[in-house]
Amino acid sequence: MNYDMFDEMNYFTNLNENNFQNNNNNMNISPTTLFNPYEGYVKGNLFKNLYETYKNFKPKGISITNERDEMLLNVNQLSFARHELNLLLDVYPNNTEALNLFNRYLEMEKTETKNYERRYGPLTITGEIDTNTPFAWENDKWPWEI
Amino acid sequence: MWKYEKRLQYPINIKTKDLRLAKILVTQYGGSNGELAAAFRYLNQRYTMPDNRGKALLTDIGTEELAHVEMISTMIYQLIKDASLEEIKEAGLDSHYAEHGKALYPTDANGVPFTVMYFATTGDPKADLMEDMAAEQKARAVYENLIDLTNDPDVLGPLLWLRQREIVHFQRFKELYEMYKQEGL
Numbered sequence: 001m002n003y004d005m006f007d008e009m010n011y012f013t014n015l016n017e018n019n020f021q022n023n024n025n026n027m028n029i030s031p032t033t034l035f036n037p038y039e040g041y042v043k044g045n046l047f048k049n050l051y052e053t054y055k056n057f058k059p060k061g062i063s064i065t066n067e068r069d070e071m072l073l074n075v076n077q078l079s080f081a082r083h084e085l086n087l088l089l090d091v092y093p094n095n096t097e098a099l100n101l102f103n104r105y106l107e108m109e110k111t112e113t114k115n116y117e118r119r120y121g122p123l124t125i126t127g128e129i130d131t132n133t134p135f136a137w138e139n140d141k142w143p144w145e146i
Numbered sequence: 147m148w149k150y151e152k153r154l155q156y157p158i159n160i161k162t163k164d165l166r167l168a169k170i171l172v173t174q175y176g177g178s179n180g181e182l183a184a185a186f187r188y189l190n191q192r193y194t195m196p197d198n199r200g201k202a203l204l205t206d207i208g209t210e211e212l213a214h215v216e217m218i219s220t221m222i223y224q225l226i227k228d229a230s231l232e233e234i235k236e237a238g239l240d241s242h243y244a245e246h247g248k249a250l251y252p253t254d255a256n257g258v259p260f261t262v263m264y265f266a267t268t269g270d271p272k273a274d275l276m277e278d279m280a281a282e283q284k285a286r287a288v289y290e291n292l293i294d295l296t297n298d299p300d301v302l303g304p305l306l307w308l309r310q311r312e313i314v315h316f317q318r319f320k321e322l323y324e325m326y327k328q329e330g331l
Contacts, residue, residue, distance in 0.1 A: 043307075044307035044310030045313065047317075050314055051310070057302065057306055059303070059307070060299050060300075060306065061303070063159070075153070080155070083210065084314065086206055087206055087207065087314070088318070090203040090206055090318070091321050091322050123151050123153055124149055124151055126149070137152075142152070143154045144223050146159050146161075
């Protein structure tokens, strides 16, 4: 996936100002940029200013061996980025930049989820599900199985 | 109401069994600083948060912790599933096997069973959020201890990833704590 359009964007430049105006709270977070969804997902942290490594350990990366892995990675990374913005918005509900990006990632996540489900079966019981027997929900491996 | 997603939050594929590691990793399932305690600490505290920021944040982080319970459970399952009885005995897991076979059971690394004492709820929003900040720090520290004790990349990947989640959660709790303090809530 191509996230170049997000790389140069700084969604937090005006974070302090916006929150002072809208929430009247004394938030003290330094302006920063976000990792793109893939980078953030691999690291487990979407926020560049919060990312701190342990000793010299580097993220191990996501191994992709087939198309299914790749399509699931698309769902996972967008879901993760959307969730990170979800947690931020819980605390700063009036942050317009964060909400716009949340909405954008959510739409992309929905598309990627449908793409995956149509090929490999439902990720949720209300997802894209085959109407014929056998029951598609219980088909195939469960997440803890290799 | 909750809805299950049939995927892990971060993929886990452990190819090499390791009973010694399973025996200590279980603390992030059933220990005092583990994911199960975190999930229900937050979900239990959310009812008495003074506003929607607190209710939303505790609901959403509590829900994410349930996904971490699943990740840790998956790791333990995969580390144990192919072990022989001989290996189980050698690793000192025969007492676990006697009670639970190869099933999962939430304890800390010393075998002490999970207890609701770990929920630590006062009903005071600032005290509870401070507790949650401490919980995230302690879980981060335990992840670092566990990272020191393995060199399997299949295990290190998810542990490093989960450690980052503690850092992000700590930050969000801290921000909300500061707001509540400022606003006198």
